[in-house]
Amino acid sequence: MTTIAHKGKLFDYKLGLGVLGVLVLLAFSLFTGVYDIFGAEDGAEMFAVTRIPRTIALVLAGAAMSMSGLVMQLLTQNRFVEPTTTGTTEWAGLGLLVMLVLFPQASILSKMAVAILFAFIGTMLFFLFLRRVSLKASLTVPIVGIMLGSVVGAFSTFLALTTDKLQSLGIWLAGSFTAVIRGQYEVLWIVAAVCVAVFIVADRFTVAGLGEEIATNVGLNYRNVMLLGTALIAIATGVVTVVIGNLPFLGLIVPNIVSMLRGDDLRSNLPWVCLLGIAITTVCDLIGRTIISPFEIPVSLILGVIGAVVFIVLLLRQRARG
Numbered sequence: 001m002t003t004i005a006h007k008g009k010l011f012d013y014k015l016g017l018g019v020l021g022v023l024v025l026l027a028f029s030l031f032t033g034v035y036d037i038f039g040a041e042d043g044a045e046m047f048a049v050t051r052i053p054r055t056i057a058l059v060l061a062g063a064a065m066s067m068s069g070l071v072m073q074l075l076t077q078n079r080f081v082e083p084t085t086t087g088t089t090e091w092a093g094l095g096l097l098v099m100l101v102l103f104p105q106a107s108i109l110s111k112m113a114v115a116i117l118f119a120f121i122g123t124m125l126f127f128l129f130l131r132r133v134s135l136k137a138s139l140t141v142p143i144v145g146i147m148l149g150s151v152v153g154a155f156s157t158f159l160a161l162t163t164d165k166l167q168s169l170g171i172w173l174a175g176s177f178t179a180v181i182r183g184q185y186e187v188l189w190i191v192a193a194v195c196v197a198v199f200i201v202a203d204r205f206t207v208a209g210l211g212e213e214i215a216t217n218v219g220l221n222y223r224n225v226m227l228l229g230t231a232l233i234a235i236a237t238g239v240v241t242v243v244i245g246n247l248p249f250l251g252l253i254v255p256n257i258v259s260m261l262r263g264d265d266l267r268s269n270l271p272w273v274c275l276l277g278i279a280i281t282t283v284c285d286l287i288g289r290t291i292i293s294p295f296e297i298p299v300s301l302i303l304g305v306i307g308a309v310v311f312i313v314l315l316l317r318q319r320a321r322g
Contacts, residue, residue, distance in 0.1 A: 064191035066277025069251015074209035082251030087149030091122025116238030175300030249307020
């Protein structure tokens with residue numbers, strides 16, 4: 001991944017228009033649903049219990065997974081990686097499964113902590129493996145990640161089958177905001193802290209994205225920055241996986257679109273990455289809620305289709321450039 005200096009204003013009228021557009025989408029989210037929040041006697045209560053938490057979850061999950069993809073692409077110097085193409089999500093799912101098997105009555109915080117730990121270990125193993133391979137072509141890196149993730153996913157499926165937890169695991173990992181209600185989503189606010197942390201250390205991630213040799217020459221502790229980036233990615237992925245489930249390709253789609261339009265300056269791109277991540281997640285959720293109403297299609301299914309198309313387009317663009 002080539003880092004191009006593209007300094008611009010962090011806040012301008014275009015960003016203001018983007019914020020306004022996202023607020024309109026979020027308003028649609030608040031007032032879209034089968035339940036009549038205006039006519040029913042408990043409409044106001046249902047609005048507070050379901051619609052508001054769901055919309056907040058869309059904001060937090062969309063922003064966190066998009067930023068995780070951006071950071072991961074910088075650290076690996078590759079545009080084709082994100083938590084679902086490096087095995088991070090599969091490792092988080094394995095951690096969740098371990099808790100479902102060993103401690104089925106554990107609190108959501110305990111499940112989340114183990115999922116984060118497994119996601120961190122899996123992501124570190126991916127980075128360590130990359131340091132050992134000689135081929136660093138743009139397609140090699142995501143292929144390695146997908147292969148490692150497939151191995152972990154296969155092991156998780158086998159473990160779930162042998163412990164009769166396959167259905168439970170499928171429900172947990174199916175990325176959907178259907179079950180998001182007041183009292184069960186609040187841990188997602190942790191990823192807001194992750195987003196703030198990424199913004200604070202954005203310049204260090206940008207320098208680290210230039211490579212270990214350059215980063216070391218300018219006085220940056222490359223390994224510590226890599227550990228910090230991995231930890232932030234693991235926290236965001238673990239929390240979102242436990243609360244929402246798998247949101248495939250979101251971290252791939254958003255950073256690439258923003259990068260094509262604005263260049264690769266991390267700090268000035270972060271607000272746009274957050275906004276676009278929220279917008280895409282919200283649009284997919286609205287489609288899932290309305291296309292076969294009163295039933296819902298999981299957001300992960302729609303994101304998977306869109307992400308696969310974008311992934312193919314990016315591959316073709318890369319091939320055209322040689």
